[in-house]
Amino acid sequence: MAAIYRRGHLTVGVDQTTPLLSYLDPATGRIDGFNVAIARQVAKAIFGTENAIKFVAITSAERKSVILGRKVDLIADPTTIVCDRLAWADFSTAYLVAHQRVLVPSASDVRGIGDLGGQKVCAAAGTTSIYEIAVQRSHPIPVGVPNWSDCLALLQQGQVAAISTTDTVLAGLSTQDPQTKVVGPRFTYEPQGLGMPKNAKDLVRFVNAVLEQLRTDGEWKRLYARYIGTRIQPRIPDPPLPIYCETSCRD
Amino acid sequence: MPRLSLAALREALKPTPARLTAGMLVTIAASLLWGVAATFTVVDRLSAANDMVATTGPLSLYAQRIYQSLSDADATEAAAFLAVTEPPAARAEFHADIERAGTYLQEVTAADPPAAARSDLTTLQTELPEYTLLIGEAKADSAEGLPVGASYLQEASYLMRGRILPAADDLYRRENARLASSYGKATGFPVIAVIVAALCSILLLRVQRWLASRTRRTLNRGLAAASLVGALSLTWLLVSFFVASTSLTAAHDHGTAAAQPLVQAEITALRAHADESLTLINRSGDDANEADFRLAEQQLGPGRETLLSKAKAAGIGSPGYRRATAAGSAATAWYAVHRAVRKLDDRSDYPDAVYLAIGSGAAGSRAVIGKQEALLTAQSGPGHPATSAAAFAAVETDLTRGIDADYALFTASASRGDGALGGVAIAMVIASLLMAAGCAWGLTQRIAEYR
Numbered sequence: 001m002a003a004i005y006r007r008g009h010l011t012v013g014v015d016q017t018t019p020l021l022s023y024l025d026p027a028t029g030r031i032d033g034f035n036v037a038i039a040r041q042v043a044k045a046i047f048g049t050e051n052a053i054k055f056v057a058i059t060s061a062e063r064k065s066v067i068l069g070r071k072v073d074l075i076a077d078p079t080t081i082v083c084d085r086l087a088w089a090d091f092s093t094a095y096l097v098a099h100q101r102v103l104v105p106s107a108s109d110v111r112g113i114g115d116l117g118g119q120k121v122c123a124a125a126g127t128t129s130i131y132e133i134a135v136q137r138s139h140p141i142p143v144g145v146p147n148w149s150d151c152l153a154l155l156q157q158g159q160v161a162a163i164s165t166t167d168t169v170l171a172g173l174s175t176q177d178p179q180t181k182v183v184g185p186r187f188t189y190e191p192q193g194l195g196m197p198k199n200a201k202d203l204v205r206f207v208n209a210v211l212e213q214l215r216t217d218g219e220w221k222r223l224y225a226r227y228i229g230t231r232i233q234p235r236i237p238d239p240p241l242p243i244y245c246e247t248s249c250r251d
Numbered sequence: 252m253p254r255l256s257l258a259a260l261r262e263a264l265k266p267t268p269a270r271l272t273a274g275m276l277v278t279i280a281a282s283l284l285w286g287v288a289a290t291f292t293v294v295d296r297l298s299a300a301n302d303m304v305a306t307t308g309p310l311s312l313y314a315q316r317i318y319q320s321l322s323d324a325d326a327t328e329a330a331a332f333l334a335v336t337e338p339p340a341a342r343a344e345f346h347a348d349i350e351r352a353g354t355y356l357q358e359v360t361a362a363d364p365p366a367a368a369r370s371d372l373t374t375l376q377t378e379l380p381e382y383t384l385l386i387g388e389a390k391a392d393s394a395e396g397l398p399v400g401a402s403y404l405q406e407a408s409y410l411m412r413g414r415i416l417p418a419a420d421d422l423y424r425r426e427n428a429r430l431a432s433s434y435g436k437a438t439g440f441p442v443i444a445v446i447v448a449a450l451c452s453i454l455l456l457r458v459q460r461w462l463a464s465r466t467r468r469t470l471n472r473g474l475a476a477a478s479l480v481g482a483l484s485l486t487w488l489l490v491s492f493f494v495a496s497t498s499l500t501a502a503h504d505h506g507t508a509a510a511q512p513l514v515q516a517e518i519t520a521l522r523a524h525a526d527e528s529l530t531l532i533n534r535s536g537d538d539a540n541e542a543d544f545r546l547a548e549q550q551l552g553p554g555r556e557t558l559l560s561k562a563k564a565a566g567i568g569s570p571g572y573r574r575a576t577a578a579g580s581a582a583t584a585w586y587a588v589h590r591a592v593r594k595l596d597d598r599s600d601y602p603d604a605v606y607l608a609i610g611s612g613a614a615g616s617r618a619v620i621g622k623q624e625a626l627l628t629a630q631s632g633p634g635h636p637a638t639s640a641a642a643f644a645a646v647e648t649d650l651t652r653g654i655d656a657d658y659a660l661f662t663a664s665a666s667r668g669d670g671a672l673g674g675v676a677i678a679m680v681i682a683s684l685l686m687a688a689g690c691a692w693g694l695t696q697r698i699a700e701y702r
Contacts, residue, residue, distance in 0.1 A: 016401075016534060017398045017399070017402070019398060023398045024398055024534070054598075054601075055534070055601070057533065147402060149398050149399040149401060150402040150405070150406075152399045152402065153388075153399055153402040153403050153406060176392070176397040176398070176399050
C-alpha cells in the first residue's frame with residue numbers, strides 16, 4: 001500500500017475488448033467500463049482522484065503472469081474467484097455476480113449449450129469459461145483465443161458456432177453486433193472479484209472497504225445502471241453480499 | 252561395292268589428287284564446324300544476356316517490389332490503427348501499396364513463371380483479397396467505435412505475416428535464383444567454342460604443313476587467308492565476350508547482388524516498424540511483438556554480421572553504398588526513439604508513448620513528451636527525429652533510394668553488356684563462310700595442277 005501511495009498512481013490490469021465492463025473506446029483512445037469504474041473508485045479512495053490510475057491491457061491468459069510478476073497492483077479483468085486462483089492471487093469480495101450462457105448469431109436455432117455438441121464454441125484462453133465448455137455433457141469443441149473480441153470476429157466469420165462465457169461479457173460482445181443473441185439457461189454461478197498479489201493483505205482489506213462503501217452509499221447501483229443497465233436483467237440488481245472468509249471461492 | 256575399312260581408305264587416298272580433295276573437304280568442314288560452334292555460343296549468351304535485361308532482371312525487381320509493398324501495407328495499417336482516426340495520407344499509402352503489389356503480381360504471373368513459383372503466386376492471389384477484406388472490416392468496426400476491429404486487424408496481420416509475406420519472400424528468392432542462373436550462363440568461359448577453335452586451327456595448320464612439304468610453294472594463300480579469318484573471328488568472339496562479361500558482372504555485383512542485403516534490410520525494418528505499433532495496440536507492455544522488434548534490430552544492425560553491415564560490404568563500389576552507410580546511423584537514431592517509446596509505455600504513460608511513436612493521437616502531457624525529447628536531443632544531438640515513425644521513415648528512405656540506385660545501375664550495365672554481343676553472331680557466320688571459301692579456293696588450285 002505504502003509503495004503504491006509513494007508512486008502516486010494505481011496500476012491496474014484490464015481487458016480492453018469487452019464493452020460494458022472494460023474496453024478501449026477506439027473513438028477516444030480511453031479505457032472505460034463497469035470494472036474500470038470500480039478500479040477508479042479504488043484509486044479515488046487512495047489518492048483523492050480517480051485519474052491517479054494507469055492501465056495495463058492484458059488478455060485473460062496473462063492475468064496470472066502480471067500478478068506474479070507484480071506488473072500491476074490489481075486486476076479488474078472479469079475474474080471469477082475460484083480456488084485454483086487463490087494459489088497465485090488474493091481476491092476482494094465479489095463486486096459482480098455473473099452466469100455463463102451462450103451467444104449465437106440471430107439466425108441460429110441453437111437454444112443453449114446443450115445444442116452445441118460437436119460444434120466449435122469460442123472462449124478466451126485461461127478462463128473458467130473455456131473449462132466449462134470442455135466439461136459440458138453435450139461435448140462442444142472449445143476454441144481458445146487471446147481476447148474476447150477475437151471470439152466475436154470468429155463468430156462473424158462463421159468459424160465458430162457460438163461464444164460461451166458470462167452473461168456480462170456476452171452482453172458487451174452483443175452490443176457490437178445486433179445480429180447476435182444470448183440464449184439458453186445460466187449454467188454457472190460466478191462471483192467476480194478484483195485480484196491482487198499474494199501477501200498484500202493491507203491492500204485487500206482496503207479494497208474491500210472501498211467496495212463496502214460503494215455497496216452502502218448507492219454508488220455501486222449508479223455505476224451498474226450507467227454501464228450495464230438493463231441489458232442483462234430487467235431490473236438493476238442489488239450489489240452482491242460480501243463474504244470475507246477464505247473459502248469464498250468455488251471449485 | 253568397295254569395302255569400308257581404314258585400309259581401303261588409305262588405299263583410296265594414295266594418289267595425291269585424292270589426298271588434296273580429302274584435305275579440301277576436311278578443311279571446309281572444319282570451317283563450317285567453327286561457324287556453327289561460334290554462332291551457337293554467341294546466340295546462347297545473347298539469349299541469357301537478353302534474359303537478364305528483359306526477363307529475369309525485371310522479374311527480380313518486381314518480386315522485390317511485391318514483397319516491399321506488402322510489408323509497407325502491413326506496417327502502414329498498424330500505425331494508422333494506432334492513430335485512432337486514420338490519417339488520409341496513411342489511407343492513400345495503404346491503397347497505393349496494395350495496388351502496386353497487385354500490378355507487379357500480374358506482371359510476374361504473365362511472365363510464365365516456373366512451376367515452383369506458381370504456388371507462391373497462387374497463395375498471393377488468393378490471400379491478398381482476404382487480407383484487404385479483413386482490413387476493411389477492422390476499419391469499419393473501429394470507425395463505429397467497436398473494439399472488435401482490433402481483432403480483425405490482428406487476424407489480418409497474422410495472415411500477412413504468416414502466409415502472404417513468406418510467399419512473397421519465397422517468390423523473391425526464386426526470381427533472384429533465376430537471375431543468378433541467367434547471369435551464370437551469360438558470363439561463363441566459352442569452353443566448347445575454344446575447344447572447337449583449337450581443333451580447327453590444329454587441322455588447318457597440319458594441312459598447310461603437309462601441303463608445304465609436297466609442293467615448292469611454302470604458302471597456300473587460300474588456307475592462309477582462312478587461318479587468318481579464323482584467328483580474327485576467335486579474337487572478336489573472345490573480346491566481345493570479355494566486354495559483355497565485364498558489364499554484366501558489374502550489373503550483378505554492383506546492381507542486384509548489392510541490392511539484395513538492402514532489400515532484406517528494408518523488409519526487416521518494416522517488420523520492426525509494424526511490431527512497434529502492434530505492441531502499442533496490444534497495450535500489454537513488452538510482448539511478443541516487442542521481442543520481435545529486438546530480434547529485427549539485431550538482424551538489421553548496424554553491427555558486425557548484420558544486414559546493414561552486409562549491405563555495406565556487398566555495396567563497395569555500388570551507388571547504394573552511401574545509402575547503406577546513412578541507413579546505419581538513421582537506424583541507430585530510430586532505436587533510441589523506440590527505447591523512449593517503450594520507456595513511456597512501460598511506465599504506463601500510454602498516450603505519451605503513442606504520441607512519441609506516431610506523432611498524432613492525444614498526448615497525455617506535453618511535459619512528459621518535452622522531457623523525452625530533451626533526453627533524445629542529449630543522446631543523438633539536435634535535429635533528431637521527433638517521432639519513432641519519422642525516425643523509421645529516414646531509415647526507409649535511405650534503403651529505398653539505395654535499392655533503386657542499385658537496380659538502375661543493374662539495368663544500365665546489363666543493357667551495355669547485352670549490346671556488346673550485338674552483331675557478333677552474324678560476324679561468326681560470315682567468317683566461317685569466308686574460311687570455307689578460302690579453303691576451297693586454295694586447294695582447288697592445287698588439285699587443278701594434276702589435270
